[in-house]
C-alpha cells in the first residue's frame with residue numbers, strides 16, 4: 001500500500017481499523033482483510049471498494065469490522081472464511 005492510499009485508508013476507516021483486520025461487506029455479505037480492498041481511481045479521486053470483483057460495495061460505507069459483529073455473543077466464527085457468505089441481520093437479530 002503506497003503512502004497516498006494508506007492516508008486515504010485512514011481517512012475512510014479511522015485509526016482503529018488495522019490493515020490486517022477482517023471486514024464484512026454489507027453488500028455481498030463476504031469478508032476480506034482490510035488491506036485487500038480494491039482501489040479505483042476516478043477523476044483524481046480514490047475510491048476504496050470491496051475486495052471481491054463482482055461486488056460494488058464501498059469500503060467506508062458498506063463494510064463493518066468483523067470484530068464488532070462477533071463481539072455481542074453471536075455464534076459467528078472468530079476468524080471468518082474468505083469467500084463465505086455470512087448473512088448477518090445487522091438490526092434484526094438483536095438479542
Ligand SMILES: [Zn+2]
Pocket residue numbers: 025026027028029030050051052055056057
Ligand atoms: Zn462486497
